[in-house]
Amino acid sequence: MAGHPQPLSPRPGIIAALSVLAVVLAAFGAVLWRAEPGGGPGPADWAALRFTVLQAVLSAVLSVALAIPVARAFARRRFPGRGTLITLLGAPFLLPVIVAILGLLAVFGRSGWLSALLGLAGLPPVQIYGLHGVVLAHVFFNLPLAVRLILQGWQAVPSERFRLAAQLGCGPREVWHLLEWPALRRALPGALAIVFAICLTSFAVALTLGGGPRATTLELAIYQAFRFDFDLGRAAMLSCIQVAVAGVAGLVALSTLPEGGFGAGLDRPVERWDGATPGARIIDALAIAAASLFLILPLAAVIAAGLPGIASLPPPVWRAAGVSVLVALASTVLLLSLALPLAATIAIRRRGWLESIGLLGLTASPLVIGTGLFLLINPLTDPFALALPVTAVVNAVMALPFALRALVPGMQDVLRGYGRLGLSLGMQGAGFWRLVVLPRLRPQIGFAAGLCAALSMGDLGVIALFADPERATLPLQVYRLMGAYRMQSAEAAALLLLVLAFGLFWLCDKGGRSGAEA
Amino acid sequence: MLKLDGLEIRAGTFSLSADLEIERHARIALLGPSGAGKSRLLSAIGGFITPAAGRILIDGHDVTGTAPGDRPVATLFQDGNLFPHLSAVENVGLALRPDLRLSRGDRNAAEAALDRVGLAGMGARKPAALSGGQQSRVALARVLLQGRAILALDEPFAALGPALKAGMLDLVAEVADETGAILLMVTHDPEDARRISRQVILVADGAALAPRPTQALLDDPPPVLRAYLGDARRPG
Incomplete structure (x- = not known):
């Protein structure tokens, strides 16, 4: 496509890319500049690095290993509600971390449902804080993602192969060797790498379930150096380590991730003749039931625990909710103004360095960027006064890779399908945006906006660094209520957060799809 | 020439x-x-x-x-000659105003062109509500209105x-x-x-x-x- 006349100019996208690059590089630069050369990492910092890698490895291996039987069951079974369940597997991605943590505490915590069951059998309650709690939460978030990635790999096997295998009398064992294992082997490295990369930079889970010298991640160590010791040099030094580790992991993940790894519709009907034995049926049913329970129970717990208190929520919670909605909306507007021109430029150019700019959000840690921005703002004005705008900016940058994945294919279709027609009618620039791109891309724009709004709504990252008592977003407010052991208020606020995050996503997604025809 | x-x-x-x-x-x-x-x-x-x-x-x-x-030059391609989200009359009107800010006169001219290709009264329809032949006629109506030297x-x-x-x-x-x-x-x-x-x-x-x-x-x-x-x- 390059070299041919296009109805859209690549320039705004390049400007957007350079702006993102400038923010991220400026933040990194500030961190590097502030990191004191003499003060190398101490024993506690090495321990944080070890714990970070250990929990990420365990989380990745467990998420993927548990995902295999679930994905296999989804791949070879057709049952009512299957499509809905697969769609629901996308939900944890939008779920505010703090909400899931409260749900997991209600099920697996000291006074949770599981402990109560164990108590009936005369066993001691389970302990959720520490390494296994962090890994449990990460598996909760990433098991569905791993299932989707593996399922995608299996559904890419043409149905004719399964027909052929069935005709040749292959049983489950042979189908596994001939078809399933080769496809799985292709999907596994990408799934492992992406979960590993996500868990490396996850902050809120470590903040709530980790802590202490034995369960501190790099991100948490940055936060502690920043918040408790206000040791900017150490925060910067830890940030450098985090950038190096996450950068390497991110690059590995990107190079191994199959195309369209976050795509939606996974319900292409592939007829499967294998696995009709009663044993296979039972295994598949158990896998799906267990995974569904594991994912649904914590959510049900939040809803059940939060409902009674929602009417009597204290005013600060409502104020925080208002703040969060505003931050989410600002972040979404910023995201769209970056992602739309960027998607156009990527679609025009097909390949190049621009795509990797959009992916900075995957590898860069929000806390590192937050620390860097703090260092930059600090000499100029009070950084705490800018907590909310900075949060909105960082959230938009973090959502950018996902928005681009949703927008770029649609943008390519629009340019391929209507670029020449638009050109021949003299539509260019703003006219082509208004009359062709925006109406044609409404569903994708709605989805991307919803994604960003929900992620921003639930974000507990930068805001934890910057916030003072007067400025809290709803996730931070939930965290503070938890810290004050006001669990009932925390659970009710978490339910409100859940409703708002999914509500914003639903509104944007629905708004994009309604009225977008043909 | x-x-x-x-x-x-x-x-x-x-x-x-x-x-x-x-x-x-x-x-x-x-x-x-x-x-x-x-x-x-x-x-x-x-x-x-x-x-x-x-x-x-x-x-x-x-x-x-x-x-x-x-x-x-007015070109008709193998496919994608109409914008599916615009009505027939809007698709034709693009010949007069690429920004689609059509005056009453523009709209009448577009309707007349549709009339000329045998699609009188179908201006409000979107392409999905037209047959393949009718879609081709809408595109032709636009070409007619463009009045370019080369078709x-x-x-x-x-x-x-x-x-x-x-x-x-x-x-x-x-x-x-x-x-x-x-x-x-x-x-x-x-x-x-x-x-x-x-x-x-x-x-x-x-x-x-x-x-x-x-x-x-x-x-x-x-x-x-x-x-x-x-x-x-x-x-x-």
């Missing part, structure tokens, strides 16, 4: 040269084997690909570097049945006569050429040859055309 002056189109190993002139009011079919470059030649004339060398002159003006929308057809009716296609070709010939446009039409079917084009440009072996009368060329085809046409040369 359309003049291709030492035109060279290249893409990878593909190359096509054209050095020819086409008179006003000419109705010309571009005929030749698949991959010979018929569509590319049309794309170059329409401004969608940039030639490697040579000039394109329309009525004496060099348009080689002109943007597609600023050339006096380039890149097999826009390939998906229509034979009877419907013949009807559309007749309508195209009428539109070309009404607007006084040069008609350039890519086709695979010598019957299309016989039906409305008076001359044929043969595109083969890396060159587009000067136009020759349709009847004479099809009755006594050169070897490359004979090989391409096979038995389709003398139907019935």
Whole structure:
């Protein structure tokens, strides 16, 4: 496509890319500049690095290993509600971390449902804080993602192969060797790498379930150096380590991730003749039931625990909710103004360095960027006064890779399908945006906006660094209520957060799809 | 008048040269084997690909570097001639205002053009609510309203049945006569050429040859055309 006349100019996208690059590089630069050369990492910092890698490895291996039987069951079974369940597997991605943590505490915590069951059998309650709690939460978030990635790999096997295998009398064992294992082997490295990369930079889970010298991640160590010791040099030094580790992991993940790894519709009907034995049926049913329970129970717990208190929520919670909605909306507007021109430029150019700019959000840690921005703002004005705008900016940058994945294919279709027609009618620039791109891309724009709004709504990252008592977003407010052991208020606020995050996503997604025809 | 002056189109190993002139009011079919470059030649004339060398002159003006929308060329592609989210009258109205800020007069003109192609009263419909033939008519109505000096057809009716296609070709010939446009039409079917084009440009072996009368060329085809046409040369 390059070299041919296009109805859209690549320039705004390049400007957007350079702006993102400038923010991220400026933040990194500030961190590097502030990191004191003499003060190398101490024993506690090495321990944080070890714990970070250990929990990420365990989380990745467990998420993927548990995902295999679930994905296999989804791949070879057709049952009512299957499509809905697969769609629901996308939900944890939008779920505010703090909400899931409260749900997991209600099920697996000291006074949770599981402990109560164990108590009936005369066993001691389970302990959720520490390494296994962090890994449990990460598996909760990433098991569905791993299932989707593996399922995608299996559904890419043409149905004719399964027909052929069935005709040749292959049983489950042979189908596994001939078809399933080769496809799985292709999907596994990408799934492992992406979960590993996500868990490396996850902050809120470590903040709530980790802590202490034995369960501190790099991100948490940055936060502690920043918040408790206000040791900017150490925060910067830890940030450098985090950038190096996450950068390497991110690059590995990107190079191994199959195309369209976050795509939606996974319900292409592939007829499967294998696995009709009663044993296979039972295994598949158990896998799906267990995974569904594991994912649904914590959510049900939040809803059940939060409902009674929602009417009597204290005013600060409502104020925080208002703040969060505003931050989410600002972040979404910023995201769209970056992602739309960027998607156009990527679609025009097909390949190049621009795509990797959009992916900075995957590898860069929000806390590192937050620390860097703090260092930059600090000499100029009070950084705490800018907590909310900075949060909105960082959230938009973090959502950018996902928005681009949703927008770029649609943008390519629009340019391929209507670029020449638009050109021949003299539509260019703003006219082509208004009359062709925006109406044609409404569903994708709605989805991307919803994604960003929900992620921003639930974000507990930068805001934890910057916030003072007067400025809290709803996730931070939930965290503070938890810290004050006001669990009932925390659970009710978490339910409100859940409703708002999914509500914003639903509104944007629905708004994009309604009225977008043909 | 359309003049291709030492035109060279290249893409990878593909190359096509054209050095020819086409008179006003000419109705010309571009005929030749698949991959010979018929569509590319049309794309170059329409401004969608940039030639490697040579000039394109329309009525004496060099348009080689002109943007597609600023050339006096209206192109109908194989598909994607209508915006599915715009109504028929809006699709036609784009001929007058690419920003679609249509005045009452513009709207009336668009309705009249739809009327002319036999779609009276269907202006409010979106393309999905129209048949394939009706969609082609909407595109033709727009071309009529554009009133450009050259009407380039890149097999826009390939998906229509034979009877419907013949009807559309007749309508195209009428539109070309009404607007006084040069008609350039890519086709695979010598019957299309016989039906409305008076001359044929043969595109083969890396060159587009000067136009020759349709009847004479099809009755006594050169070897490359004979090989391409096979038995389709003398139907019935």
